[in-house]
Amino acid sequence: MSLTVVFGYLATLLWTLKISLSSSRTLPVNNFVGLIQYERLFDNERWLLSLNNLAIYGVLFILACVIIGFLLAVFIDQNVTGEGVLRTIFLYPYAMSFVATGLVWQWMLTPGVGIQEGIRQLGFKDFQFNWIVDQDMVIYTVVIATVWQASGLVMAMLLAGLRGIDDDIWKAARMDGIPTWRVYLSIIIPMLAPSFATVFLLLATAVVKLFDAVEAMTQGGPGTASEVPAKFIMDHLFGRANLSLASAGAIMMLLPVLALLIPYAYARARKGKR
Amino acid sequence: MRTNTKRIWTPARIGIYAFLLTAAAFFLLPLYIMLVTSFKSMEEIRLGNIFALPMHMTVEPWRQAWSTACTGVACEGISSGFWNSVAITLPSTLLAIFLGALNGYALSFWRPRGSQLLFAILLAGAFIPVQVMMFPLVRVLAVLNIFSTLPGIVLVHVIFGMPIMTLLFRNYYLGIPQELFHAARIDGGGFFRIFVQLMLPMSLPMIVVAAIMQVTGVWNDYILGLVFAGREHLPMTAQLNNVINTTTGTRMYNVNMAATILTALLPLAIYFISGRWFVRGIAAGAVKG
Numbered sequence: 001m002s003l004t005v006v007f008g009y010l011a012t013l014l015w016t017l018k019i020s021l022s023s024s025r026t027l028p029v030n031n032f033v034g035l036i037q038y039e040r041l042f043d044n045e046r047w048l049l050s051l052n053n054l055a056i057y058g059v060l061f062i063l064a065c066v067i068i069g070f071l072l073a074v075f076i077d078q079n080v081t082g083e084g085v086l087r088t089i090f091l092y093p094y095a096m097s098f099v100a101t102g103l104v105w106q107w108m109l110t111p112g113v114g115i116q117e118g119i120r121q122l123g124f125k126d127f128q129f130n131w132i133v134d135q136d137m138v139i140y141t142v143v144i145a146t147v148w149q150a151s152g153l154v155m156a157m158l159l160a161g162l163r164g165i166d167d168d169i170w171k172a173a174r175m176d177g178i179p180t181w182r183v184y185l186s187i188i189i190p191m192l193a194p195s196f197a198t199v200f201l202l203l204a205t206a207v208v209k210l211f212d213a214v215e216a217m218t219q220g221g222p223g224t225a226s227e228v229p230a231k232f233i234m235d236h237l238f239g240r241a242n243l244s245l246a247s248a249g250a251i252m253m254l255l256p257v258l259a260l261l262i263p264y265a266y267a268r269a270r271k272g273k274r
Numbered sequence: 275m276r277t278n279t280k281r282i283w284t285p286a287r288i289g290i291y292a293f294l295l296t297a298a299a300f301f302l303l304p305l306y307i308m309l310v311t312s313f314k315s316m317e318e319i320r321l322g323n324i325f326a327l328p329m330h331m332t333v334e335p336w337r338q339a340w341s342t343a344c345t346g347v348a349c350e351g352i353s354s355g356f357w358n359s360v361a362i363t364l365p366s367t368l369l370a371i372f373l374g375a376l377n378g379y380a381l382s383f384w385r386p387r388g389s390q391l392l393f394a395i396l397l398a399g400a401f402i403p404v405q406v407m408m409f410p411l412v413r414v415l416a417v418l419n420i421f422s423t424l425p426g427i428v429l430v431h432v433i434f435g436m437p438i439m440t441l442l443f444r445n446y447y448l449g450i451p452q453e454l455f456h457a458a459r460i461d462g463g464g465f466f467r468i469f470v471q472l473m474l475p476m477s478l479p480m481i482v483v484a485a486i487m488q489v490t491g492v493w494n495d496y497i498l499g500l501v502f503a504g505r506e507h508l509p510m511t512a513q514l515n516n517v518i519n520t521t522t523g524t525r526m527y528n529v530n531m532a533a534t535i536l537t538a539l540l541p542l543a544i545y546f547i548s549g550r551w552f553v554r555g556i557a558a559g560a561v562k563g
Contacts, residue, residue: 006392008433009399012410019409028413072297078290088546089298091553092305095545097494099511100538103518104304107311107527108324118324148301156553205401212496216515233405238501243409250405257401265394 013254020247028243037248047249050227053139057228058207060140064147065203066196069154074184076155077162087159091152098149102216105145106132135225138218142226146213150206154199161195162188197264204260208253229253312336312532319527335528339536343529345513346520352533355513359493359540361424362509366431367488371481373432374439379473381440382447383455384465393444400437408501415502422504430502431492439484446480447473483555486548490541510537 023033041047072090076083093101108114109132116129131137165188173183189196211230218226229249236246307324312335314328322329341351348354381389411430412421420426450473458468474481499509508516514537518530545552 006395006399008411009395009402009407012407012414013402015410016406028409068297071293075290075294075297078287080290080294086294086298088549089301092542092545093301094556095490095541095552096538097496097511097541099494099496099515100534101304103514103530103534104308106518107530108304108307113319113527114324121323148304152301153556156556201401209403212511215496216519219519230403230405234497237405237409246405247409250403250408253403254406257403261398261401265398 016247016250019244020251022244024243024247026241026243037244038252040245041248041252044245046224046227047229047232049224050229050232053226054207054210054228057139057143057210058204060143061146061150061207062200062203064143065151065154066199068147068151069199070158072151072155073158073162076159087156090155093149094153096149098146098212099216101145101149102142102213105141105148106217109141109144132218133222135222138222138226142210142214142217145217146206146210149213150203154203157199158192158195161192165191197267201260201264205257208257308531308535311528312339312535314528316524316526316528335526335532336536338526338529339517339533343517343526343533345508345516352510352513352517352536355508355510356536358503358507358513359510362427362431362499362503362507363489363492365428366435366492367485369428370432370435370439370488371484374436374484375443375474375477375481376469377436377440378443378445378447379469380465381444382450383452383468393440396437396440400441404434404497412501421502422506424503424507427499427503427507427509430498431495434498435488435491438487442480442484442487443477446477450476482548482551486544486552486555490544490552493541 019028020037021034022029022031023036076086076090080086109116109129111117111130111133114129116127119127119129132141169187169191170183173187209230210228211234214220214226214228214231220227220231230253233246233249233253236242236249310327311319311324313331313333314322315330315332315334318329339351340353342349343351345352345355380386381393411433415421415426415429418426420429454472455468458472463472493509494511495509496511496515499507500512503509503512514533517533518525548555
């Protein structure tokens with residue numbers, strides 16, 4: 001039963017590990033060549049570029065999602081009218097696929113017809129917003145689109161956390177005359193630490209898995225300027241028939257996930273014991 | 275700050291609303307642009323402003339997107355992709371929920387030896403990038419002769435949906451009193467009888483949550499469908515990407531936007547209809563991970 005699934009997970013993982021240590025190209029072969037594929041991987045300009053992109057993307061995406069999501073949650077939590085409608089508006093992009101999200105933003109950001117053109121027609125003739133065709137800026141457009149898609153989720157989870165905080169804390173803080181922003185900074189945010197940890201874990205895994213949005217939005221371009229590891233692996237797996245190199249890449253992608261997951265699991269296990 | 279005071283228009287409150295409304299405009303902008311664009315003719319798009327409302331409303335782009343747009347080689351619109359996605363999503367959801375409930379039931383009531391470890395590995399599986407498991411799975415499905423078939427893609431979705439489904443049901447069953455289970459055992463119920471007659475009927479709320487998660491997840495999937503479904507069963511998301519990113523010549527932006535809305539329609543409908551359940555679903559799947 002669940003055993004088969006575990007075999008599915010574990011066995012495939014080990015298989016990929018083994019292939020990454022071989023010299024397979026189109027078809028898997030069973031020889032052992034040591035870490036050559038990993039050396040080739042880190043000599044590969046495209047792979048290094050994809051790691052670089054992922055680092056930039058990851059930091060900005062997580063920061064933006066957490067900040068925007070937290071601000072939205074805090075502002076919605078101010079007893080506002082139309083709360084339900086606002087919540088719905090902020091979260092609906094999360095129901096859309098990364099492909100649809102990527103395609104919509106691709107179109108809105110295309111210089112000749114999108115936002116740039118729209119604002120120029122409003123009279124700002126020199127307005128420029130052509131990041132999506134700019135090699136140095138294209139990765140930021142992926143950040144914009146995916147933050148639009150995912151920050152509502154952060155809002156929903158942090159809002160649930162905020163609602164779980166006892167009203168007495170607010171009363172006590174008001175009695176002591178502490179300014180609201182200080183209460184958030186020194187009391188509420190630390191209290192929400194578990195929620196933030198979960199949000200961070202979720203967003204971080206989304207970063208490592210980033211593929212659909214790039215494929216739909218820029219197809220890795222212009223050139224290879226918005227290449228990401230998941231796309232590199234897919235290309236070498238199916239397009240370029242370089243199985244062992246792709247497997248080495250896949251194993252490398254596993255490392256950051258484990259690096260995040262193990263401390264998290266450890267922290268939970270310790271908490272469970274207490 | 276949650277004040278219980280009456281709503282007075284202080285500068286602070288005006289600021290709050292200004293922020294929220296600006297944010298709402300940002301979040302709604304793509305939906306608005308998609309909608310207005312899908313009702314414009316191409317001439318109007320070429321000349322007009324992206325933000326403007328259509329001057330002459332036309333549903334032609336929608337018709338084209340549904341039945342004549344080119345998805346790679348064929349020009350039959352994305353309607354076939356829609357039915358492919360339905361054919362993939364339906365069994366994937368039913369099977370994943372059934373197995374998830376079964377796993378959760380076994381894990382919380384029967385607790386076989388080593389189940390804790392299995393469960394931990396299963397959960398870790400939810401976070402592993404699919405690329406790590408992708409090629410071995412391709413080989414396994416090829417050996418089983420179901421690569422590029424409907425059963426193949428369904429199996430893959432069930433495998434990747436298993437961790438979250440099992441987690442949802444395990445946590446849900448942990449909240450059900452053990453006494454109930456013991457009473458059923460004393461009454462002579464076996465493993466499956468207790469599951470089918472007692473546990474499944476009790477898990478209806480969780481089944482709804484799990485269904486929402488699995489349906490939206492499978493419907494929105496792109497990468498698995500692309501690799502495992504084969505050309506015959508390509509899901510709607512993959513066809514949509516083909517419509518937009520492989521067309522040569524002029525881009526039919528209005529058709530593209532209509533196709534995008536059509537693809538997003540089902541998950542959006544689920545989101546708007548199920549509301550709170552949707553949030554509960556993603557929260558239950560996420561928070562306890």
